[in-house]
Amino acid sequence: MNTNAANSETQGVPRVVIVGAGFGGLSAAKALGNKEVQVTVLDRENHHLFQPLLYQVATAGLSPANIAQPVRAILRSKENIEILMADVTGFDVEKKLVLAGERSFPYDHLIVATGARHSYFGHPEWEQYAPGLKTLDDALGIRRRLLMAFEKAEAEKDPVERERLMTFVIVGAGPTGVEMAGAISEIARETMLRDFHHIDPSEARVILLDAADRVLQAFDPKLSEQAQGQLRNLKVDVRLKVSVQDVNESGVATANGFIHARTVIWAAGNAASPLMKSLPGTLDRAGRIQITSELNLPDHPEIYVIGDTANCAGKDGKPLPGVSPVAMQQGKWVAKNILARIKGEAAKPFSYWDRGSMATIGRNRAVADLHFVKFSGLPAWLTWVFVHLIFLMNMSSRVSVFLIWVWSYFTRAQGARLITSVGQAKKG
Amino acid sequence: MNTNAANSETQGVPRVVIVGAGFGGLSAAKALGNKEVQVTVLDRENHHLFQPLLYQVATAGLSPANIAQPVRAILRSKENIEILMADVTGFDVEKKLVLAGERSFPYDHLIVATGARHSYFGHPEWEQYAPGLKTLDDALGIRRRLLMAFEKAEAEKDPVERERLMTFVIVGAGPTGVEMAGAISEIARETMLRDFHHIDPSEARVILLDAADRVLQAFDPKLSEQAQGQLRNLKVDVRLKVSVQDVNESGVATANGFIHARTVIWAAGNAASPLMKSLPGTLDRAGRIQITSELNLPDHPEIYVIGDTANCAGKDGKPLPGVSPVAMQQGKWVAKNILARIKGEAAKPFSYWDRGSMATIGRNRAVADLHFVKFSGLPAWLTWVFVHLIFLMNMSSRVSVFLIWVWSYFTRAQGARLITSVGQAKKG
Numbered sequence: 001m002n003t004n005a006a007n008s009e010t011q012g013v014p015r016v017v018i019v020g021a022g023f024g025g026l027s028a029a030k031a032l033g034n035k036e037v038q039v040t041v042l043d044r045e046n047h048h049l050f051q052p053l054l055y056q057v058a059t060a061g062l063s064p065a066n067i068a069q070p071v072r073a074i075l076r077s078k079e080n081i082e083i084l085m086a087d088v089t090g091f092d093v094e095k096k097l098v099l100a101g102e103r104s105f106p107y108d109h110l111i112v113a114t115g116a117r118h119s120y121f122g123h124p125e126w127e128q129y130a131p132g133l134k135t136l137d138d139a140l141g142i143r144r145r146l147l148m149a150f151e152k153a154e155a156e157k158d159p160v161e162r163e164r165l166m167t168f169v170i171v172g173a174g175p176t177g178v179e180m181a182g183a184i185s186e187i188a189r190e191t192m193l194r195d196f197h198h199i200d201p202s203e204a205r206v207i208l209l210d211a212a213d214r215v216l217q218a219f220d221p222k223l224s225e226q227a228q229g230q231l232r233n234l235k236v237d238v239r240l241k242v243s244v245q246d247v248n249e250s251g252v253a254t255a256n257g258f259i260h261a262r263t264v265i266w267a268a269g270n271a272a273s274p275l276m277k278s279l280p281g282t283l284d285r286a287g288r289i290q291i292t293s294e295l296n297l298p299d300h301p302e303i304y305v306i307g308d309t310a311n312c313a314g315k316d317g318k319p320l321p322g323v324s325p326v327a328m329q330q331g332k333w334v335a336k337n338i339l340a341r342i343k344g345e346a347a348k349p350f351s352y353w354d355r356g357s358m359a360t361i362g363r364n365r366a367v368a369d370l371h372f373v374k375f376s377g378l379p380a381w382l383t384w385v386f387v388h389l390i391f392l393m394n395m396s397s398r399v400s401v402f403l404i405w406v407w408s409y410f411t412r413a414q415g416a417r418l419i420t421s422v423g424q425a426k427k428g
Numbered sequence: 429m430n431t432n433a434a435n436s437e438t439q440g441v442p443r444v445v446i447v448g449a450g451f452g453g454l455s456a457a458k459a460l461g462n463k464e465v466q467v468t469v470l471d472r473e474n475h476h477l478f479q480p481l482l483y484q485v486a487t488a489g490l491s492p493a494n495i496a497q498p499v500r501a502i503l504r505s506k507e508n509i510e511i512l513m514a515d516v517t518g519f520d521v522e523k524k525l526v527l528a529g530e531r532s533f534p535y536d537h538l539i540v541a542t543g544a545r546h547s548y549f550g551h552p553e554w555e556q557y558a559p560g561l562k563t564l565d566d567a568l569g570i571r572r573r574l575l576m577a578f579e580k581a582e583a584e585k586d587p588v589e590r591e592r593l594m595t596f597v598i599v600g601a602g603p604t605g606v607e608m609a610g611a612i613s614e615i616a617r618e619t620m621l622r623d624f625h626h627i628d629p630s631e632a633r634v635i636l637l638d639a640a641d642r643v644l645q646a647f648d649p650k651l652s653e654q655a656q657g658q659l660r661n662l663k664v665d666v667r668l669k670v671s672v673q674d675v676n677e678s679g680v681a682t683a684n685g686f687i688h689a690r691t692v693i694w695a696a697g698n699a700a701s702p703l704m705k706s707l708p709g710t711l712d713r714a715g716r717i718q719i720t721s722e723l724n725l726p727d728h729p730e731i732y733v734i735g736d737t738a739n740c741a742g743k744d745g746k747p748l749p750g751v752s753p754v755a756m757q758q759g760k761w762v763a764k765n766i767l768a769r770i771k772g773e774a775a776k777p778f779s780y781w782d783r784g785s786m787a788t789i790g791r792n793r794a795v796a797d798l799h800f801v802k803f804s805g806l807p808a809w810l811t812w813v814f815v816h817l818i819f820l821m822n823m824s825s826r827v828s829v830f831l832i833w834v835w836s837y838f839t840r841a842q843g844a845r846l847i848t849s850v851g852q853a854k855k856g
Contacts, residue, residue: 046575046579063491063492063493063494064491065491066491070623072620072623072624073623076622076623082582082625082626083582083625084579084582084583085576085579085583086583103583147474148513151474151512151513154510154511154512155512155513155514155531192500194504195498195500195501195504196500197510197511198510
């Protein structure tokens, strides 16, 4: 095992290692930039991903480069931060080391922000038939499946098989599931409408399943109802109180019967990164580790865990939701607490400022809950576009996303409708 | 074996099958659009690729969606053209069938435009160490290798290994090799300059090898000399009269010694698609099939072969070069000949109108040979940009490429610097 040389260059300056360059890790890194600490950011990928728009890559509206940016480019101006690609495999909390295969990275303060993957409720074998949407490679794989389903249907003569190819099931009616269902229905009914000779893409069936009794469970029931109405307008077949019993290459088995479909997308359930198991602490059912109100581990105040991997109690005692504003506010807060403790001051308890939540359901449709006001339809959609543009602008030169959106809003073109081999190579 | 149903729908109308949706196949399809023929376009991919800009995807300047477009979208307005994804495996010229695995497609007139792949001069085992650049997946794979080389160098402590990681060898100094060498050198010296902590990307060595005594052999010697000067300004190490003896994971063996390099890119030599072997005719050394001046096979006038797969004599008796203008003009001509023969008229001999050639060597640098005038530097570069923009505009909504170029020209940002798994999954 070799200890990374970089960290031993500056003796005496406290070393902070951040694992994960998602919303949480990146906001911590920014807040520690050009401060009296030496920071190492480790990530498996070289890019930060704007996950809320990942469904647009999966549905061919945007290219990977429109929603992702090299971590190096984002943190370029921070002289005290080094960025290394590394697949972190565990921690040695006694020796204060982050382990990545044969490499190890010593820390004085550790920030773990490794996010979550999909959870298949104890059925990992479902993943090959029903991929989930967390990374750029996931999105490109799903895009390939969606587009190939139409291509295969065009070449298929058996009407039964053709119908199965043109049936798309989305499991889970949270924001991702609702966004995917709306976008797929729109592609079929608008973008692809005149592209084929033997099939009518508008006959595609998009089925959205959830075990709950309404879509967007985290939202106000009134907004759930409005979202369901908007999905119905987009011809999405919403089926509630339906629990999935099996997923295989023919489709989805539910208590109400078998749904034949060649394309199934998983948008139900998250599980925290399995790295949590190598940290000392208590895990909840979703695999998240219990943290203190100062965002660190009870027995290891030098280890902070934030974002989707952390079980952090909110004001009501319930765990905070796994959304980007929580991760970003926690990242900033952890940076403050680390700098305070270096100065000998006490760490302060975190409290989350919830500005509300939004979900979009295709062009012109969305729901928004800003607490003081709840609304839906075009005003909600414009708010959604505005908020996401602000975010993307902050990521720097993302002007082109805006232009692509404006362009495709008026032309209804879907610029990124390319099938590349990534999905095939990875998921077979 | 099942014969495709689509083709039997309209009896009596002549059936044209086009294999390949590159420059040649697409220009034939456009010219046959809404004419009294029924056309089927077969391609392995769902997109047409603007290959002259592929090196920009490989060097992270553009995204795949900027230089490629779904074939369906391009030919949408042609009511008589169906497009099917199919991996053509051979031909039954007696029964007049195109074979694709278990499927077959009957034709009255056949246009074969399957292009070329790289040729490793009888050493296919070199490909894994020195990938070539023909498809989007090739480009994403090379991009991954380039970016990963810098990432690995940043984490490497051994100075010898670090130098090998930062050495890039391009084999072949034709237009693609020259463009790649210039672009890699520019990325290292400009885009990435401030991105790393432990390495100085401007110390990257870019070595361009060729067995010939000058770069851009197809150009006027004066332009070759100017291109060499421009490459030197970009700090590209041009080594001529060097023939490659072996390529392995450590680098490239030449008669003048071994060059240690972790990244080698192949831009030397083309071989026509191996499908030519299943057509009746004479193949040349590059695997191209001999065609008549009417662009068809001597013994099978109903089979036309165009573009990089065809050996078509020019005015000087030498075979026409494998460039897009040849393929496009031939595609249009074949369409005319087919329509003429359907009317009972004779096919006419093709002649190529050579408007000249250009190659670009990074920002502001290029060489252009328009026959009546030869020039280089900024004027040549602006001509290059102008010509390529016209092409892209024709491909329809490619406005965003122009905006991305303008943006990155002034900011020197490289928007698409993302590492996705495609290259890894495919080439290991």
